[in-house]
Amino acid sequence: MSGIVRYEGAPFVARFGWYAGELMEKFVKSLAEKKLLATRCPKCGYTIVPPRIRCVKCYTKLGEENLVELSGKGKLLSYTVVHTIPDGKGGFTDLDKPVLLGAIKLDEADSTIFAVLGEVEPEKLVEGLEVQVVWREETKGELADIAYFKPVG
Template identity: 35%
Template sequence: MPLIERIQHLDEVRAWRGTIRLEGVYTAGVAGERWLRGLQEGKIYGTRCPRCRYTYVPARRFCERCLGALGEEAWVEVGPQGTLVAWTRVHVAPDGDPLASPRAIGLIRLDGADAVLVHELIGDREWESGIRVEAVFRAPPERVGSIRDLLGFRRL
């Protein structure tokens, strides 16, 4: 049966039984890699669209609004302070296991940025939307160019 023919009955559907091994390597891409290198330096970069005037964090290569290219001139340093837009407390790890102690995760709009960044909130307290926060980085010798170089955000 050619692939372009429409299937009329379920008994016409073909299936592959078994498993297919898939392997892959994730790359952050050109903008993502540069953004991560900024974290390694203790800086947070965004890209500002010259047409839309919208600043993305993490940085992007193309504007999601007008599809314009975001070249070298679009790169701007943002933060390290910002405003906590919203937050939640997480009790379950990504693998589904309960956490030993809950974590707070927040949406932070860094100074100079329009987009929000999702990251951990540091400190055992009740958080409030609208408060000012600041980035906390690992010590310089411990940074490797990873999102984990940014430990999270603490209340100012």
């Protein structure tokens, strides 16, 4: 997990920095309505977030008709504490406050996302912990609309 140290506002961005065309655009725009979209393959059922234009398992072409809305709940698979961010010059800068970064399997999806964890102490983090998305106050249709994930309840 120590390999995930790129931090650009949301690690989500670092992990999914590629452009996947219309579906990715739709995914990002839907964040303004506090919706998390995924694509579900009609052939094998593999569900991936953010949406992709081809199934990663069976390469079936996917389109808007294959978009499904997720609940925003998931389970923590693992986490890491991030203390530094790249300074853009090949080195690292210390963060004022360490950031908890979780690998989360969203309930209705098969893929894993990486997101900041909030409202939780590192000691409370265990594998399988149920978490849910927390949206920033004013959503704008940007990846940063996903503020962080927090434990359910």
